Amino acid sequence: MTTIKKTTTASSDTPAENSTVTAAPLETTPTPVVAAAVVGPALVGDAVPQTVVLSHHxxxxxxxxxxxxxxxxxxxxxxxxxxxxYTART
Known part of the structure; x- marks a missing residue:
């Protein structure tokens, strides 16, 4: 049975010269504001939706x-x- 030994080269043992890491500028994309969907029955006419806090599952x-x-x-x-x-006392 033959075993192959791997040898390392001298260049991998020495640190690379002039190796600088430059970070790419981060691009920030604004997250779109999503309007909250009305839960349950749809709004009738010009009704304004109300926010309720639930007291039960x-x-x-x-x-x-x-x-x-x-x-x-x-x-x-x-x-x-x-x-x-079903709504909390507030």
């Missing part, structure tokens, strides 16, 4: 919301959530 449209989550809902839906006790 709630599943709306296949998405789970934990207690303390803030969601944007229509005024009618906010009124129904308050009546059923």
């Amino acid at each position: 709630l599943r709306i449209g296949g998405t789970d919301y934990a207690p303390g989550d803030k969601i944007l809902v229509s005024p009618d839906y906010a009124r129904r959530l308050r009546a059923q006790g």
Whole structure:
């Protein structure tokens, strides 16, 4: 059985001369501001959406919301959530 030994060259043992690392300037791209989607029933007419804080776990449209989550809902839906006790006292 033959074993091949690898040898290192002398140039790899010495540090490279004039090796400078220059960093490329970072390009910052602004992140687009995404408007929060209204959860639950759609807004009717010129209604302004309301932000509610949930006091209980709630599943709306296949998405789970934990207690303390803030969601944007229509005024009618906010009124129904308050009546059923799903919103936190604020």
